[in-house]
Amino acid sequence: MSDVIPKSAAVRLALSGSSYIDVAALPWIETVPGLRMKLLYKDAETREAMMLVEAAPGSSIPEHVHGGVEWALVLEGTMEDDEGVVTAGNFVYRPAGSRHSVRMPNGAKYVGFFHGSARMTSNGQLFPSYED
Secondary structure, eight states: OOOEEOOSTTEEEOTTSOEEEOGGGSOOEEEETTEEEEEEEEETTTTEEEEEEEEOTTEEEEEEEESSEEEEEEEEEEEEETTEEEETTOEEEEOTTOEEEEEETTOEEEEEEEESOEEETTTOOEESOOOO
16 A cells, blocks of 8 residues: 555554544645645545535636546535536535536535545646646
């Protein structure tokens, strides 16, 4: 298994190999204006990542194409695209190849899990990136 991050004082490794993560102690990273995240897990070898995302009201994620699968569980607020709305307590699965942009008119907090990356259509940037 490759190196799994985050690597910080917020992570306590157990003898069993389990990682206990103090989410409150992790730093917020602003990804696009109005959107910030805490990286909970990332493994470059398996190309998997999990993050806690907080979006301000009116924020959006530009159009992108999923190269792998994304799962998102909305904890607060709403996230929507042209195909549907995901409200607090609900879940969306996006298969590889899906193309969309995301709007958070009321703001949102959600947990996202990626297998693979999404590619921004405007500039080709991958998210998440598994390169360090």
